Structure formats: C-alpha cells, structure tokens
Amino acid sequence: MSWYAWGDPDRAAPLDPNVRALIAQTLGAELRDLPPVPEDAVRLPDPALPAAARADLVDAVGGDSGRVRDDRAARLRHGAGKSTPDLLRMRAGRDVRAPDAVVLPAAHEEVEAVLAACSRHRVAVVPFGGGTSVVGGVDPLRGPFAAVVALDLREMDRLVRLDAESGTAVLQAGLRTPEAEELLAAHGYTLGHLPQSYEYATIGGYAATRSSGQASSGYGRFDSMVLALKAATPRGTLEAGRAPASAAGPDLRQLLLGSEGVFGVITEVTVRVRPLPSAHRDEAWAFPSFTEGAAALRALARSPLRPTTARLSDETETFVNAALSGKEAAPGCLAVVGFDGEEDDVEARRAACARVLSGAGGTPLGSEPVADWRGSRFHAPYLRDTLLSAGVLAETLETAATWADLLPLYRAVSGAVSQALKGPEGDAVVLCHISHTYPEGASLYFTVVTAAGEDPSARWERAKRAAGNAIAEGGGTISHHHAVGTDHLPWMEAEIGPLGAEVLRAVKERLDPEGVLNPGKLIPPPPQRA
Numbered sequence: 435m436s437w438y439a440w441g442d443p444d445r446a447a448p449l450d451p452n453v454r455a456l457i458a459q460t461l462g463a464e465l466r467d468l469p470p471v472p473e474d475a476v477r478l479p480d481p482a483l484p485a486a487a488r489a490d491l492v493d494a495v496g497g498d499s500g501r502v503r504d505d506r507a508a509r510l511r512h513g514a515g516k517s518t519p520d521l522l523r524m525r526a527g528r529d530v531r532a533p534d535a536v537v538l539p540a541a542h543e544e545v546e547a548v549l550a551a552c553s554r555h556r557v558a559v560v561p562f563g564g565g566t567s568v569v570g571g572v573d574p575l576r577g578p579f580a581a582v583v584a585l586d587l588r589e590m591d592r593l594v595r596l597d598a599e600s601g602t603a604v605l606q607a608g609l610r611t612p613e614a615e616e617l618l619a620a621h622g623y624t625l626g627h628l629p630q631s632y633e634y635a636t637i638g639g640y641a642a643t644r645s646s647g648q649a650s651s652g653y654g655r656f657d658s659m660v661l662a663l664k665a666a667t668p669r670g671t672l673e674a675g676r677a678p679a680s681a682a683g684p685d686l687r688q689l690l691l692g693s694e695g696v697f698g699v700i701t702e703v704t705v706r707v708r709p710l711p712s713a714h715r716d717e718a719w720a721f722p723s724f725t726e727g728a729a730a731l732r733a734l735a736r737s738p739l740r741p742t743t744a745r746l747s748d749e750t751e752t753f754v755n756a757a758l759s760g761k762e763a764a765p766g767c768l769a770v771v772g773f774d775g776e777e778d779d780v781e782a783r784r785a786a787c788a789r790v791l792s793g794a795g796g797t798p799l800g801s802e803p804v805a806d807w808r809g810s811r812f813h814a815p816y817l818r819d820t821l822l823s824a825g826v827l828a829e830t831l832e833t834a835a836t837w838a839d840l841l842p843l844y845r846a847v848s849g850a851v852s853q854a855l856k857g858p859e860g861d862a863v864v865l866c867h868i869s870h871t872y873p874e875g876a877s878l879y880f881t882v883v884t885a886a887g888e889d890p891s892a893r894w895e896r897a898k899r900a901a902g903n904a905i906a907e908g909g910g911t912i913s914h915h916h917a918v919g920t921d922h923l924p925w926m927e928a929e930i931g932p933l934g935a936e937v938l939r940a941v942k943e944r945l946d947p948e949g950v951l952n953p954g955k956l957i958p959p960p961p962q963r964a
C-alpha cells in the first residue's frame with residue numbers, strides 16, 4: 435500500500451486534459467496540480483519510544499527485533515488511514531504524524547504481551563489492520579502518553595479452522611479479504627463481504643468497524659456474519675459469542691464489534707461461511723427519479739426473495755457514472771441488482787425481483803449497462819488519486835436512516851454540503867447512492883467533488899461539519915459503516931446520549947485501566963469539571 439495514495443499509485447492514470455477542463459468548467463474553478471512530495475521530503479517527528487519499552491516490546495514478540503520497527507519507511511506507512519484529508523496531509527508532507535514504532539505480533543499471546551508491556555510503560559497502542567480507515571481510526575495519537583506504537587496484525591493471517599458441517603470458519607484478524615477468500619474457496623466457501631476497500635482491509639478491521647460490503651443485501655453486514663470473537667486486552671483474553679445462539683445474558687460480541695481498538699485487539703473472528711456461488715447475474719433498471727427508485731428498493735428490501743446486491747444512484751451520480759464510462763446516461767436514475775447463487779436460485783430470485791421493480795415503475799435495461807461493473811468495482815479509489823493529483827478533491831461520507839426520514843435527509847445533507855463549499859473557489863457536485871437496504875430503512879452514500887482550492891483540508895473540514903450537523907438534525911446515524919474514529923467523535927455523544935458515553939468509558943476503564951488503547955477515538959471524553 436502506498437504511503438500517500440490508494441494501493442499501487444501506478445494504477446491511478448493521469449486525468450485526460452479535456453476531462454480536466456470539463457470538470458473545471460462544471461465546478462466553476464481553477465484547478466492547480468497537487469503532486470505528492472518525494473518520500474524523503476516528508477517531515478516526521480523524531481521517534482520517542484523509551485529504550486526500556488522497546489526492549490520489552492522485543493521480548494513480547496519472542497525476542498525478534500525485526501518485528502519492532504522504527505525505521506522511517508515503516509513509521510510513515512502507519513502514519514494515517516486513507517481518508518482524503520489523510521492523503522492531503524501525506525501528499526503535502528506537512529503535519530504528518532507517525533507512530534514511534536511499529537510492532538508486528540504473530541500470535542494472540544504476543545498481542546497480550548505487547549499490551550501488557552505498553553500498559554506498564556504507559557505507551558499508547560493503535561491497532562492497525564489494513565490501515566484503510568477513513569475516519570482517523572488509525573491516527574497515531576499519543577493522548578497523554580510519551581510514545582505511541584502501531585500494532586500491525588499482518589503476521590496473523592491464517593485460516594485457523596473450517597467447520598464445513600456447521601458452515602463456520604475461524605480467521606485470524608490480520609487476513610486481508612483476497613487471501614481470506616482464497617483460503618475459503620479452497621474448501622468451496624466464501625464470506626461474501628465486498629467493501630470497496632476489499633483488496634487491503636482485514637477481517638479484524640471489518641469486525642472493529644462494523645463494515646458493510648456491496649453484497650450486503652444477500653450476505654448481510656460484516657457484524658451479522660460474526661459468530662464469535664477472541665480479543666487480547668490489557669487485562670487478559672476476552673472471548674465472546676457462542677454459535678449458533680445463546681441466551682446466556684447480554685451478547686458480549688457487541689462490546690467488541692465496532693469497538694475500533696479501544697477495548698482490545700481482536701485476534702480471531704469466527705464467521706458464518708456460505709457455499710461459493712456457481713452463477714452470477716447483474717441487471718440495470720431505470721427509474722424516473724431517485725424518489726421512485728428508493729420506493730422500489732424499499733419494496734425489494736421487504737420482499738421474501740431478495741437480490742445479493744441492490745444499489746440505486748441519484749440523478750447526478752447516474753449522469754456522472756455514464757459519462758465516466760463513455761456511455762449515454764439513462765434518463766432519471768439507474769439501479770443495479772445482482773444475484774449470486776446456484777443457477778435455479780438466481781433465476782427464481784431474479785424473476786421475483788423483476789416483478790417487484792416493474793411494479794414500482796422501473797424499466798429493465800438488461801445486463802449490458804452493468805457488464806463492466808463487477809470487474810471494475812474496486813477501481814474507484816484510484817480515480818480519487820487521479821483527481822487529487824489534478825487538484826480536484828473527491829471525498830465520501832455516509833449515513834443511514836429509516837425510509838420515512840431518508841429522502842428529507844438526502845436533500846438536507848446534499849444542500850448543506852453544497853452550501854458549505856459554495857464560494858470564490860468554485861462549487862461542489864454532490865452525488866449519492868443507496869447501497870445497503872433494510873426493511874426499515876437504508877444507507878445514503880455521498881460523493882463530493884470540488885476544486886481543492888488554496889487550503890483543501892480546511893475546505894473539506896467545512897463540508898464535513900455541515901454534513902455531520904445535517905445528519906444529526908435529520909435523524910440519521912453519524913455512520914452506517916465507516917465507524918467513528920476521530921472524525922465522527924464530535925457527534926458521538928448526541929448519537930448515544932450522555933449515559934451511553936459513560937457506559938463506554940466504564941467498559942474502557944475495566945478492560946484498559948491505563949487507557950493506552952487507541953486514545954482519542956470512538957469514546958466521547960468525560961465532561962470537564964468547572
């Protein structure tokens with residue numbers, strides 16, 4: 435993974451000058467290049483890990499000093515996640531934070547020993563999976579501590595156990611999705627979790643953020659696939675969840691799912707696996723408007739036979755996607771429904787869904803408009819890098835709400851973001867789609883495109899604040915699947931209430947008494963005493 439961009443930066447082709455001119459005209463802005471500085475020009479703070487702490491960390495990983503790295507390259511590559519503000523900071527080479535060291539444990543017991551050493555020496559620890567957080571989740575914040583280490587789980591990448599009879603698998607937390615799928619496919623199984631960060635994000639990261647993938651209509655959110663978790667905490671091991679189901683008190687899985695590394699480090703995840711599908715089919719449907727398309731997706735979410743994937747772009751996103759692929763845009767809005775399974779099952783669900791969509795006013799467009807969709811669906815992050823290099827800021831934000839609140843929220847967020855970015859540096863184009871649906875509501879995923887201007891970070895911060903306030907006022911959640919990190923913390927107490935925040939602080943105090951785990955993330959700070 436690149437230190438300033440997504441994946442392999444060579445896959446981000448330069449922007450065609452004609453397209454760039456068209457974007458500048460649409461945004462009413464002048465664009466200036468934003469190239470990354472050379473790697474050796476990035477200023478990093480000097481490493482500050484005390485020698486005694488370093489020696490104990492080397493002991494914790496079995497005496498292997500190669501697994502406690504404090505070289506510049508390792509520190510830089512663990513200095514940020516992959517939000518646009520993260521990439522802007524890296525590209526500029528200024529205000530770059532870095533952990534004082536990167537620790538690479540290879541077993542649950544080693545993770546426990548690392549946490550014990552960090553608690554003893556009062557060193558902050560940031561669990562690091564794929565580093566694809568877009569909410570500041572892996573920012574190497576020291577909090578009140580003298581030093582901070584990134585705890586990278588990449589060495590923990592095994593399929594521990596597959597129980598074919600029960601349809602479950604135990605995966606180590608540091609496994610990335612392509613490798614996890616390869617290991618499961620060798621036994622004829624799949625997880626079916628397909629976020630856009632698929633190529634780099636890890637099993638532990640998905641559990642720690644309650645991720646949701648593009649096939650969530652069929653396979654469910656990641657948290658719904660998790661049957662059990664094992665975590666190392668500074669107080670010892672916490673194991674939660676017992677398949678297939680249990681009434682033995684509150685479900686402690688929910689303490690670890692979405693815990694963003696503040697309570698413990700997830701080392702193993704037991705997941706439900708499904709047989710590898712033998713057939714796939716994707717179809718496009720046109721709807722006169724986003725309102726009618728959303729009503730159709732609601733009907734689909736409530737029907738007994740559901741697609742594996744269901745997404746609907748608003749009018750602007752429909753137009754932009756068509757332009758990007760050199761096709762003529764269908765009038766109105768484009769929906770995509772995808773089906774994975776056995777041939778008969780795919781056909782039965784397809785026919786049933788087609789009846790629901792036609793009944794809701796949709797026009798079938800067949801498979802042709804979405805023929806390239808599966809093959810290119812993980813490419814969008816590269817387009818963001820292409821745009822950034824050309825001085826165009828592209829960032830996303832997301833929420834979810836009940837069907838009753840969804841369209842007013844959609845209008846409120848789009849309006850707030852557009853208004854916040856209006857000015858002498860040009861306007862914004864705000865695109866939106868629905869891609870995770872439930873009988874009771876759906877998520878909204880916005881993409882904002884605007885000129886970077888003189889101070890792109892400040893520009894985005896303004897838009898993000900406006901969007902967060904509009905979401906909180908409009909009854910949405912501050913995050914449907916990106917989690918809280920640092921970026922959503924200002925709205926967290928409003929979402930869970932003061933008592934909810936107190937409960938999180940109490941759990942933290944019990945599992946992590948020194949408070950070394952991921953300071954400054956997820957948990958609202960206690961009220962200041964006058």
Ligand SMILES: Cc1cc2nc3c(=O)[nH]c(=O)nc-3n(C[C@H](O)[C@H](O)[C@H](O)COP(=O)(O)OP(=O)(O)OC[C@H]3O[C@@H](n4cnc5c(N)ncnc54)[C@H](O)[C@@H]3O)c2cc1C
Pocket residue numbers: 440515516517560561562563564565566567568571572587607608628629630631634635636637638639640641642643644645646647648693694695696698699700701815915916917919952955
């Ligand atoms: C281009 C792009 C596209 C994305 N698309 C999607 C999408 O479609 N759906 C979606 O849900 N998200 C998406 N994301 C967000 C991100 O990929 C998810 O949040 C993902 O779950 C993070 O996994 P990771 O392994 O990279 O975790 P990291 O980024 O390394 O960590 C995320 C958080 O979890 C903590 N953490 C990581 N591993 C562990 C562990 N083992 N134990 C305890 N805490 C841990 C970290 O400290 C941090 O707080 C996208 C991000 C990018 C950059």
